[in-house]
Amino acid sequence: MTANGEAAGGLGTGDGEALVALVGAPNAGKSVLFGRLTAEYADVSNYPGTTVETTAATVGSTRLTDTPGVHGISSFSEEERVTKEAVLEADAVVNVVDATKLDRDLFVTLQLLDMGVPTVVALNMMDELEADGVDVDVDALEAALGVPVVPTVAVTGSGVDELRDRLPEASAPASTPVDSYYDALPDAVEASRAEKTLLVEGDEPTARRVAARGLVADGGDAPLADAGAREAVYRERRSRVRSIVEAVEREAGPGRAAEQRLGDLLMRPMTGVPIAIGLLAAVFYVMGVVVAQRVVGYAEGVLFDRYYNPAVEAVVADLLPGGEWAAPVEFLLVNGNLGLLTITVQYVLGVLLPLVVAFYLAIGTLEDAGVLPRLAVLTDRGLSRIGLNGRAVVPLVVGVGCVTMAVISTRMVGSRRERLIATALLGLAIPCSAQIGVITGLLAGLGLAWWVGYLAVLLGVLGVAGVFLDRTLPGRAEPLIEQLPRLRVPRPGNVARKTANRSAAFLREAVPLFGATAAAVSTLDYVGALDAIVKGVRPLTAALGLPPSFGRVLVLGLIRRDFAAAGMTDMALSASQTFVGLIVVTLFVPCILTMAMILRERDARSALLVWVGSWVTAFTVGGAVAAALEVIA
Numbered sequence: 001m002t003a004n005g006e007a008a009g010g011l012g013t014g015d016g017e018a019l020v021a022l023v024g025a026p027n028a029g030k031s032v033l034f035g036r037l038t039a040e041y042a043d044v045s046n047y048p049g050t051t052v053e054t055t056a057a058t059v060g061s062t063r064l065t066d067t068p069g070v071h072g073i074s075s076f077s078e079e080e081r082v083t084k085e086a087v088l089e090a091d092a093v094v095n096v097v098d099a100t101k102l103d104r105d106l107f108v109t110l111q112l113l114d115m116g117v118p119t120v121v122a123l124n125m126m127d128e129l130e131a132d133g134v135d136v137d138v139d140a141l142e143a144a145l146g147v148p149v150v151p152t153v154a155v156t157g158s159g160v161d162e163l164r165d166r167l168p169e170a171s172a173p174a175s176t177p178v179d180s181y182y183d184a185l186p187d188a189v190e191a192s193r194a195e196k197t198l199l200v201e202g203d204e205p206t207a208r209r210v211a212a213r214g215l216v217a218d219g220g221d222a223p224l225a226d227a228g229a230r231e232a233v234y235r236e237r238r239s240r241v242r243s244i245v246e247a248v249e250r251e252a253g254p255g256r257a258a259e260q261r262l263g264d265l266l267m268r269p270m271t272g273v274p275i276a277i278g279l280l281a282a283v284f285y286v287m288g289v290v291v292a293q294r295v296v297g298y299a300e301g302v303l304f305d306r307y308y309n310p311a312v313e314a315v316v317a318d319l320l321p322g323g324e325w326a327a328p329v330e331f332l333l334v335n336g337n338l339g340l341l342t343i344t345v346q347y348v349l350g351v352l353l354p355l356v357v358a359f360y361l362a363i364g365t366l367e368d369a370g371v372l373p374r375l376a377v378l379t380d381r382g383l384s385r386i387g388l389n390g391r392a393v394v395p396l397v398v399g400v401g402c403v404t405m406a407v408i409s410t411r412m413v414g415s416r417r418e419r420l421i422a423t424a425l426l427g428l429a430i431p432c433s434a435q436i437g438v439i440t441g442l443l444a445g446l447g448l449a450w451w452v453g454y455l456a457v458l459l460g461v462l463g464v465a466g467v468f469l470d471r472t473l474p475g476r477a478e479p480l481i482e483q484l485p486r487l488r489v490p491r492p493g494n495v496a497r498k499t500a501n502r503s504a505a506f507l508r509e510a511v512p513l514f515g516a517t518a519a520a521v522s523t524l525d526y527v528g529a530l531d532a533i534v535k536g537v538r539p540l541t542a543a544l545g546l547p548p549s550f551g552r553v554l555v556l557g558l559i560r561r562d563f564a565a566a567g568m569t570d571m572a573l574s575a576s577q578t579f580v581g582l583i584v585v586t587l588f589v590p591c592i593l594t595m596a597m598i599l600r601e602r603d604a605r606s607a608l609l610v611w612v613g614s615w616v617t618a619f620t621v622g623g624a625v626a627a628a629l630e631v632i633a
């Protein structure tokens with residue numbers, strides 16, 4: 001059974017699994033419901049656009065798919081295409097509607113019903129509807145739509161059982177007002193009702209698909225209705241939405257104003273900027289002082305230095321018999337620079353993991369509270385000068401956690417042009433959490449003035465690079481159209497779960513990569529090739545006033561940025577050398593994982609632009625800073 005027309009009902013009646021898709025507006029609660037219905041976790045955040053790809057899980061005889069949020073079933077963006085495909089494949093849809101935004105969300109509901117897709121409506125966020133002092137007549141809504149409507153509160157699980165029970169009742173009305181437009185399609189188009197509706201609405205991918213089937217009899221003609229049809233259908237649908245909302249919604253009491261006021265405070269520069277600075281300061285206190293210095297300091301200085309490393313060295317020495325082949329193996333496993341079993345483990349578990357966990361906890365809390373998009377509105381003015389809009393705040397902030405992940409989140413930044421700018425800035429001048437930890441540690445030793453200087457240089461580079469890209473790339477910045485999520489109290493369970501998932505993903509990626517890097521670098525080291533490379537880049541390091549051993553840091557930096565920063569901890573450098581070194585390491589090329597992600601999300605040209613640009617920027621800015629420091633001194 002597919003979503004193809006006739007008034008359909010029942011589910012899973014045929015052989016095999018029934019495909020059910022969760023579909024609805026961004027931030028309506030689809031992913032929370034997905035988690036409730038399947039016991040699998042899909043990323044949940046309190047901002048629109050969290051889900052960008054489908055996630056599926058099987059429960060009993062049903063295969064449930066979580067989809068990216070959309071305001072319509074169409075193909076204007078990548079997310080919409082993904083969701084449209086999921087809808088066309090599905091046997092039935094659970095349409096997740098934010099009860100507090102009926103006028104916005106029922107458009108998709110009616111569109112699904114016009115398409116003849118068997119649907120059950122989950123009327124979610126009922127708790128917030130009540131808090132707003134609004135009442136929705138669920139029975140009247142059900143009657144108006146002609147399909148089951150189940151009130152839910154996804155975060156508490158209320159209504160979820162009923163939703164599951166009523167899934168088999170998924171249906172669509174037998175006829176639709178869009179029927180009358182089907183005549184506008186070329187004769188002899190053989191397509192399902194869902195496809196016909198999309199054709200009337202001018203959906204090109206559907207037209208191509210229908211044409212490719214060879215079902216257009218008179219050849220040549222594109223199986224689309226004329227351009228006016230979409231407008232007419234949309235207008236008619238919006239007016240149906242309005243009359244339904246008028247019929248089912250009524251004021252039931254005073255709404256809450258406190259949340260609104262707090263939200264406004266966050267977005268007004270006078271109050272928002274201090275609040276934002278306070279929040280960032282809190283994050284950096286936790287990251288830079290509590291975790292980077294205390295936790296990491298204890299892990300490195302006590303756990304690894306005193307207990308773990310000596311113990312492993314002793315065991316390896318014991319187990320390896322003497323003999324000439326044993327020496328390189330022992331070097332590989334336990335050498336003091338990057339031993340596979342000692343220093344590498346120490347870097348990953350003792351340094352990076354605590355920082356990464358702390359960072360994800362902090363960012364997860366902000367994500368859940370709905371603070372990030374308000375920061376977006378706040379920073380929109382500044383960012384629009386560098387060719388971006390405020391939505392780029394989220395990728396840039398996520399980038400401070402992990403640039404690789406941030407590259408994925410640039411999908412929410414709008415046009416290709418903005419994505420490229422955001423990606424380039426991320427690759428260039430945003431240090432990742434793993435690196436920040438080490439950087440914070442090194443700068444803390446130098447004093448506050450150096451910290452401020454470091455931030456100033458980075459912001460300067462971000463600004464100049466942004467303005468440069470903005471001026472040189474074709475096109476222009478898009479205005480911010482942001483659906484603000486509500487402010488919500490973060491849910492500790494969700495934050496913990498998300499942190500655990502992200503940290504596990506970090507380990508899965510970092511461990512093999514670190515292992516391979518450490519083995520490769522140790523091998524180069526053992527055979528003396530590392531020294532040769534280090535000699536080769538000596539002119540560069542000398543130009544920066546850095547010792548030759550900094551070349552080793554650069555080699556590490558080609559693979560992982562945090563690796564490079566960590567490599568600096570063991571060098572004897574003066575304050576200004578440390579400063580210049582950190583600037584270079586921060587601006588230097590993105591790690592291998594980020595490069596792979598840029599290739600996946602953008603293209604080879606963008607990747608090359610970022611990589612080469614990083615080399616040039618790192619050494620130009622590093623050189624300039626070194627020269628300036630010399631003048632001052």
Ligand SMILES: Nc1nc2c(ncn2[C@@H]2O[C@H](COP(=O)(O)OP(=O)(O)OP(=O)(O)O)[C@@H](O)[C@H]2O)c(=O)[nH]1
Binds near residue numbers: 032046067
């Ligand atoms: N108060 C309340 N909050 C909810 C409810 N359902 C979801 N939320 C919150 O709404 C936010 C968005 O939830 P998600 O499940 O990520 O929304 P989504 O529909 O998957 O959003 P996209 O992936 O962006 O399309 C999160 O902060 C949830 O905790 C609900 O019934 N009541």
Ligand SMILES: [Mg+2]
Binds near residue numbers: 032068
């Ligand atoms: Mg989602």
